Amino acid sequence: MTYVLSKRERKLLEYLRTEHTTFQIRGQLPLGSGVGTLSKLTTEGLLETGPGRFGDTGYRLSDDGWRCMYGKTHDEIMAGDGTNRVHPLKVWSWPPTPDATRTPAKPKPRLSELPPRLSPLKRR
Secondary structure, eight states: OOEEOOOOHHHHHHHHHHHHHHOBBBBGGOTOOOHHHHHHHHHTTTTEEEEEEEGEEEEOOOOHHHHHHHSOOOOHHSSSSSOOOOOSSSSSSOOOOOOGGGGOOOOOOOOOOOOOOSSOOOOO
C-alpha cells in the first residue's frame, strides 16, 4: 500500500534536504515537526537517527527519503553529468510513484449550454 506524505511531513523533508549530512535535533527542525511526525517518517525509513548536538537524538534524510522526493538517491543525483536536472516528484509517497506511471486524472465533465432564463423584450 502506498503512503502519501502529509503537508507537515513534506515540509520536514524539504528542510532536511538542505542539511543532509548532519543530524538535526528537534530544536533545529521547523515548527510542526513533533514526535508523531518524526516517528512516522522514521518507521517508514525516510529518516535516519543518530547523535545530534549536545548528545540528543538527531534526524537526517535517508536514501529512501531522497527516493521519496526525487525518485533517486542523493548519490545518484550527484553522479549525473549535470545536463539532466532532477526535479522533485509531484506526489511524495512511499514507496515512490514516478509521475509518468501515475494514472491520469479523469477529464471533468463540461457544462452544456444553458437555455436563456430571460425572454426577449417585445418590440414597441
